[in-house]
Amino acid sequence: MCNCIPCCCFLGNPKCYSLHLGILPFTVLLLVFFGYGFLSHRSQELRDPGAVTSVAVGELDVWEVVALSRMVYAQPKVLTPRYVVFLKLFLETAEQHFMVGHKVIYYVFTDRPAEVPQVPLGAGRKLAVLTVRNYSRWQDVSMHRMEMISHFSERRFLHEVDYLVCADVDMKFRDHVGVEILSALFGTLHPGFYRSSREAFTYERRPKSRAYIPRDEGDFYYAGGFFGGSVVEVYHLTKACHQAMVEDKANGIEAVWHDESYLNKYLLYHKPTKVLSPEYVWDQKLLGWPSVMRKLRYVAVPKNHQAIRNR
């Protein structure tokens, strides 16, 4: 599998107004819903690897759905989703809504640099393509974003920008996302769980995993697809998450929601200084537009799995 493009937005602080956005190899998954309705859908969209396009999920409880999801994952991956197709819209809409008026660098992580589209950028904004290796499993692509971000933070981002905003690439901006999100360390409420009790959060529940969170702990369920903060804070976060993944792998376990599970574990014990509402990670196709949401700012782009895979 190749052709990944998770995005990270790396943003400069209000002082120097430089902002950056990067994209990792492969994207992160992002789906959001309520109760098991959300999970059911999530299991369908799940990891579009391969030939599976939909799975009928009836009246199952959360854990049954998770189990089903794993069965879906286990099916042969015949085709390869090519997340680079999401990049153009991501960049175009970021130019319209993301940190407008500020300096921004879009860091795009990809194994296919030649396919990065030419998108006109405003004054003070630029794109940097960072070529990275690919992984055959989509889960590895998503998870290794943590490693890539920590790696480049240490060698490059720390010297170039003040803030990093890390984002999935299969999304678009549809309303204002500006400096109001900036803080030393911020996370975003996952749209599928912002009204759920902590017991219902899909944290990793197996004690053997480094992402384990007991049922009587937890503040929020954070989305894997939009987090950030100062470069040094994001460096610590991504490095810790990557190390936890490496340890889990050595112990033969992988957290249930991959990088998102490790992110949630980290943010439980390293409290974010700002928590964004689900306006900053939404999926209108799945969740509609509840009146409590004033604006939908950063939203999922419906995936045509078949088209992506056959490209």
Ligand SMILES: CC(=O)N[C@H]1[C@@H](OP(=O)(O)OP(=O)(O)OC[C@H]2O[C@@H](n3ccc(=O)[nH]c3=O)[C@H](O)[C@@H]2O)O[C@H](CO)[C@H](O)[C@@H]1O
């Ligand atoms: C919005 C949101 O909270 N999304 C999270 C959710 O994923 P999603 O279901 O949104 O997963 P996804 O398919 O978007 O994959 C995650 C990201 O990895 C990259 N990618 C992935 C596969 C691939 O073949 N090529 C590629 O480039 C790409 O940037 C993509 O956006 O759960 C994932 C872990 O399970 C990650 O935590 C995602 O951040």
Ligand SMILES: [Mn+2]
């Ligand atoms: Mn996604």
